[in-house]
Amino acid sequence: MNAPARIKGPTTLVHGPRGGCDRPVLKERGQREVFCGLTGIVWLHRKIQDAFFLVVGSRTCAHLLQSAAGVMIFAEPRFATAVIDERDLAGLADAHDELDRVVTELLARRPDIKLLFLVGSCPSEVIKLDLAKAAERLNRNYHPATRVLAYSGSGIETTFTEGEDACLASLVPDLAATDASQLLLVGALPDIVEDQFLRMLSAMGIDSVAVLPGRNADAMPAVGPNTSYMLLQPFLTETAARLAGRGAQYLPALFPFGAAGTRAFLAAAAARFGVSDETFEAVIAAPEKRAHEAIARHRPTLAGKSISFFPDSQLEPPLARFLAEECDMRPIEVGSPYLHRQHLAEELPRLPQDVRLSEGQDVDRQLARLEDDGPDLTVCGLGLANPLEARGYRTKWAIELIFSPIHGFEQAGDLAELFARPLQRAERLAV
Numbered sequence: 001m002n003a004p005a006r007i008k009g010p011t012t013l014v015h016g017p018r019g020g021c022d023r024p025v026l027k028e029r030g031q032r033e034v035f036c037g038l039t040g041i042v043w044l045h046r047k048i049q050d051a052f053f054l055v056v057g058s059r060t061c062a063h064l065l066q067s068a069a070g071v072m073i074f075a076e077p078r079f080a081t082a083v084i085d086e087r088d089l090a091g092l093a094d095a096h097d098e099l100d101r102v103v104t105e106l107l108a109r110r111p112d113i114k115l116l117f118l119v120g121s122c123p124s125e126v127i128k129l130d131l132a133k134a135a136e137r138l139n140r141n142y143h144p145a146t147r148v149l150a151y152s153g154s155g156i157e158t159t160f161t162e163g164e165d166a167c168l169a170s171l172v173p174d175l176a177a178t179d180a181s182q183l184l185l186v187g188a189l190p191d192i193v194e195d196q197f198l199r200m201l202s203a204m205g206i207d208s209v210a211v212l213p214g215r216n217a218d219a220m221p222a223v224g225p226n227t228s229y230m231l232l233q234p235f236l237t238e239t240a241a242r243l244a245g246r247g248a249q250y251l252p253a254l255f256p257f258g259a260a261g262t263r264a265f266l267a268a269a270a271a272r273f274g275v276s277d278e279t280f281e282a283v284i285a286a287p288e289k290r291a292h293e294a295i296a297r298h299r300p301t302l303a304g305k306s307i308s309f310f311p312d313s314q315l316e317p318p319l320a321r322f323l324a325e326e327c328d329m330r331p332i333e334v335g336s337p338y339l340h341r342q343h344l345a346e347e348l349p350r351l352p353q354d355v356r357l358s359e360g361q362d363v364d365r366q367l368a369r370l371e372d373d374g375p376d377l378t379v380c381g382l383g384l385a386n387p388l389e390a391r392g393y394r395t396k397w398a399i400e401l402i403f404s405p406i407h408g409f410e411q412a413g414d415l416a417e418l419f420a421r422p423l424q425r426a427e428r429l430a431v
């Protein structure tokens with residue numbers, strides 16, 4: 001079920017600060033069409049295997065989760081919604097008492113839960129339910145058997161990938177301290193993709209590598225002043241700020257999308273940990289070659305085609321860089337909900353000079369620009385895709401780029417294919 005956050009605000013169009021390169025950024029603030037941060041539970045509950053996500057929300061939130069994550073019939077699910085009803089909204093019931101009762105029942109029935117996230121929503125924010133305080137109170141009863149943390153997945157002023165950022169940020173204050181020199185990879189990748197990165201780093205001789213989030217509550221990394229952290233996703237702004245607050249050092253790089261992005265990402269790690277050029281090249285030679293070959297299979301479909309991105313996941317700038325540099329596509333507009341200048345400092349200068357960069361969203365204005373541009377492919381949210389298809393545009397769902405494994409050398413061909421498929425389908429239909 002599509003549960004878009006529809007925010008109305010002043011419609012302003014100004015030239016903002018330059019985006020880490022010599023081009024202006026179109027800054028917009030108007031109605032948005034995006035999923036909310038609860039969506040992150042879909043991939044996070046699979047990643048942290050002894051965690052449970054208890055959304056404190058409405059029936060709409062419950063429907064969103066059940067349709068997006070599916071209902072597991074034979075397995076105990078690891079997410080649920082404590083529904084705030086009319087009595088809570090009217091202030092007739094003590095929502096904290098209700099929450100304590102639900103958590104007590106849940107943990108009595110599910111002692112396997114080691115990490116319990118209380119996830120805020122639009123309704124819990126509207127009634128100003130303080131979930132951080134609730135987590136503190138519940139920890140007094142249940143920690144150390146179960147750690148209770150809180151974060152917000154609300155759709156008010158946020159987009160869907162910010163749910164992962166808020167979740168990971170909530171973990172940071174709890175991480176153990178360390179003075180050890182280590183590399184910390186930050187972002188929830190599918191295990192199989194994470195393992196590929198760990199294997200390559202290990203083959204280069206970088207053995208002290210940790211990952212946030214860990215795969216279970218006991219596998220969370222330690223952090224300290226000799227930790228160098230690299231972001232696997234561009235939307236982990238708050239998590240990065242909290243890691244910096246713990247003294248960790250940010251290691252800038254391209255994001256590891258496509259062959260070039262993955263090479264640059266690994267090269268930054270190799271340089272930081274003193275890996276020789278020979279060793280680095282020897283380790284990446286075979287997977288990089290496979291990546292180039294896999295991308296080349298889709299280049300005939302993609303080359304010369306124009307593409308526009310509606311602001312959705314914050315992955316837009318690195319994906320546009322990959323499509324322009326490695327697939328010969330022509331990005332026209334690259335819209336992103338938020339352009340983090342520091343984290344995108346390596347990405348933005350590599351976008352073609354004539355790309356229109358926009359930050360924030362005013363959906364009506366962007367639709368008008370889309371009509372003028374007439375791109376061959378449009379990357380957008382689910383709510384916009386069907387109407388645009390009906391009007392003859394070829395679209396790609398932005399959320400598919402989050403649900404699919406797309407990082408690293410071995411996935412570079414699949415990433416190109418995700419963009420090639422709708423174009424091939426259009427060609428077939430046209431015959």
Ligand code: SF4
Binds near residue numbers: 005057058121122
């Ligand atoms: S958190 Fe807000 S936007 Fe998300 S499903 Fe619940 S009510 Fe809708």
